[in-house]
Amino acid sequence: MTVTPGRALDGLRLAVTTLTVLPLRAGRVDRPTAAVAMGLAPLVGAVLGLTLAGLHGGLRTLGAPALVAAGVAVAAGALLTRGLHLDGLADTVDALGSYRSGPGALEIMKKPDIGPFGVVALAATVLIQAAALAAVPWWSLVIAWTTGRLAITVACRRGVPPARPEGLGAMVASTVSIPALLPAAVAVAAAAIPAVPGRPWQGPVAVLLALAAVLVLLRHCVRRLGGITGDVLGACVELATTVTLVTLTLR
Template structure:
């Protein structure tokens, strides 16, 4: 259990914890507790965002710096995975040909557009999101990792991060993670306790659709697909949490 928690922290953040045992059993623990790591990241970012606003930072500047800090705290790995995945999907290739595109060090036009759109939308949403909305979104992003690694989802390659973590998370752990993030989401929108859980559910549905497409096109998941799932869930959750009918 302790090695799994260490693996979750070192994989999902920049914190340099001492490495422990790394195998599929520890990967199962790591991917199961990913939503908790996401919630802790969200708390740190919510504190930063609140501090910047209290110091007099303009809303958009504070939001942009918070999104940048989120990328730094995760080494930018999820954004990189998003770009690679979108480039591969945009190529209309399948199987090994698509996987080769994902392994290239450069970023194509599809990936650039995906990165820019994601960062802009996240920053714009943060200008209207409260602290618990931010925590909910980042926790939902890491819940997407648990969903992607649930049993029954195959790896696209026989080696790499995807192969180590694929099909390791039992459905009971996914359900527990969803309940945890949904509970946080109750406080995400003051006066609307249903909106947070609904946003999380919608984001997870989008992640499931992405995973189904990835399995069909690539043969399974990779580390890049996990990153894409994280960013999709974070972005969509933020967008849905900031919807307010009647707002001009």
């Protein structure tokens, strides 16, 4: 598919409005535009990561303890994304934890409340991310948030079906081609090389492990739910971000 400048701009707008709270004027919203938007998701993640790294670094400069600065950064990340990814994580874990499949599991995901599985998943994810941020350099934060959004690109690759005929999952599922995915993954892995000073291999390994975890989750969701939904995309974001951060803390 040839991407015209106009469609590229529409795709960028869709990526920003879908993945952040920024209220940009909407352009075209269709599957070709969604393909561009999902391909640009890692770029949006990088901008979010840089923003949060600046906030974290500013608080540290002002004398905030490392864990306090990290906790504020994680909270700010949730605010900047409307908490959608954390909500998606909770709904996905609730559905998978119910041991139901197909429509039954999807019905659980649509409920407005959060069950015990979801509560535990949210608490553990936020705690782990904050603790990890307190122990890694600022570039690691950028890489983690970028990898989290690369997970969306991976989840929307060709061959992964939507779980429902409507909704965000139906619009973006199977829109990203492998030729578009591979350069994005290589670019993020290369950018991760300086994430851990003195260990140039650890950043790329963190990215690869995060994507491997996402592939396992996706396979499980396709088997249990029939495909992906917007909630599954959110779960992929938080899983990839957390795995990346934990891997980058290892010494």
